[in-house]
Amino acid sequence: MSITPRQRVQSALRGGHAEKVPFTIYECMIPQCTAEREMRNRGLCIVNRRFPVVATHWPNVKITRQTYWRDDRQFVRTVYETPVGSVSTLTEPAGFTSWRHEKMFKRPEDYKSILFLLEDERYEPNYGPFLEAQEALGEDVILRAAIGLEPLQALISGDIMSMEDFCIEWMDRRDELLKLYEAIVANRRRVYRLIADSPAECVNYGGNVVAEVIGPEVFREYYVPHYNEAAEVLHAGGKLIGCHFDGNCRLLAEAIASTDLDYIEAFTPAPDSDMTVADARRAWPDKVLWLNFPSSLHLRPDAVVAEAAAELIDQAGTPDGFIIGITEDMPPHRWRDSCRAIMDGIERHARANPHLYG
Numbered sequence: 001m002s003i004t005p006r007q008r009v010q011s012a013l014r015g016g017h018a019e020k021v022p023f024t025i026y027e028c029m030i031p032q033c034t035a036e037r038e039m040r041n042r043g044l045c046i047v048n049r050r051f052p053v054v055a056t057h058w059p060n061v062k063i064t065r066q067t068y069w070r071d072d073r074q075f076v077r078t079v080y081e082t083p084v085g086s087v088s089t090l091t092e093p094a095g096f097t098s099w100r101h102e103k104m105f106k107r108p109e110d111y112k113s114i115l116f117l118l119e120d121e122r123y124e125p126n127y128g129p130f131l132e133a134q135e136a137l138g139e140d141v142i143l144r145a146a147i148g149l150e151p152l153q154a155l156i157s158g159d160i161m162s163m164e165d166f167c168i169e170w171m172d173r174r175d176e177l178l179k180l181y182e183a184i185v186a187n188r189r190r191v192y193r194l195i196a197d198s199p200a201e202c203v204n205y206g207g208n209v210v211a212e213v214i215g216p217e218v219f220r221e222y223y224v225p226h227y228n229e230a231a232e233v234l235h236a237g238g239k240l241i242g243c244h245f246d247g248n249c250r251l252l253a254e255a256i257a258s259t260d261l262d263y264i265e266a267f268t269p270a271p272d273s274d275m276t277v278a279d280a281r282r283a284w285p286d287k288v289l290w291l292n293f294p295s296s297l298h299l300r301p302d303a304v305v306a307e308a309a310a311e312l313i314d315q316a317g318t319p320d321g322f323i324i325g326i327t328e329d330m331p332p333h334r335w336r337d338s339c340r341a342i343m344d345g346i347e348r349h350a351r352a353n354p355h356l357y358g
């Protein structure tokens with residue numbers, strides 16, 4: 001009986017391995033087409049994040065959205081009307097993501113409205129659609145749940161305020177900022193149990209942490225405790241928890257090692273960051289590495305891409321607890337050939353090292 005793409009990923013996430021290293025890609029990265037079908041036949045596993053297991057609503061906030069066009073660009077203005085004032089955001093859809101042109105916080109008076117919005121959040125299980133999708137999408141897909149951004153990170157890279165505003169407010173009005181932080185902490189704690197009881201197997205908690213902005217001291221105080229608190233609840237429910245660390249991690253490596261996270265997702269090795277796979281294995285020997293294949297390599301010749309994929313596995317030392325994924329967009333003219341080359345490298349490594357995969 002042959003192993004399925006989902007089973008291959010599940011085995012790696014539990015610290016084991018199959019007959020070759022898994023290769024994954026986000027559901028929004030490549031279109032459904034012949035090339036995608038061929039790669040799924042070879043073992044590509046789609047990571048689908050579109051089916052949340054928790055539904056969120058705001059019973060006392062009126063939310064309205066207005067879509068308009070400026071030349072050939074689409075914009076969405078979202079207004080949040082609370083009993084104590086209104087705030088708004090302005091976004092521009094851009095393929096699988098969106099550009100945030102305006103966030104909620106624009107002046108100190110907005111703290112009151114944002115705090116009300118956060119304290120008004122309500123959650124309920126949304127397990128049905130997740131189970132239906134898991135059944136319908138089959139064994140070429142693994143569904144992943146999400147807790148949301150870490151409480152402090154939600155104030156930096158979420159919808160609330162820009163990183164620049166965060167840095168200013170951290171120095172000038174930290175008490176007000178921390179009121180928002182504490183409200184988000186309370187909200188996240190309500191979500192942990194709902195996800196622990198859900199049908200999801202693996203769960204991401206935040207990410208996109210910029211080490212050069214946060215620094216190790218703030219990370220240890222405001223991030224690590226929340227990973228560990230969530231992990232305790234989720235592990236009791238048989239779930240795996242990871243974080244999307246896709247930037248420079250060397251400054252935070254020791255603190256990350258101290259967490260109870262099971263996997264480091266989207267880890268982007270050198271030459272696109274300040275750590276190699278070998279560095280990561282030494283820093284986090286007890287954690288699964290779920291890579292983002294370095295984006296800069298997609299533009300290299302196919303033979304170089306294949307060789308790089310095999311080299312990444314060599315650096316890992318063992319295929320146990322190791323996954324090569326793609327979490328960033330690729331040059332449109334290169335994704336077919338680059339993804340095939342990565343799979344070539346993975347398969348070549350398995351053939352050349354049967355003693356590692358026995």
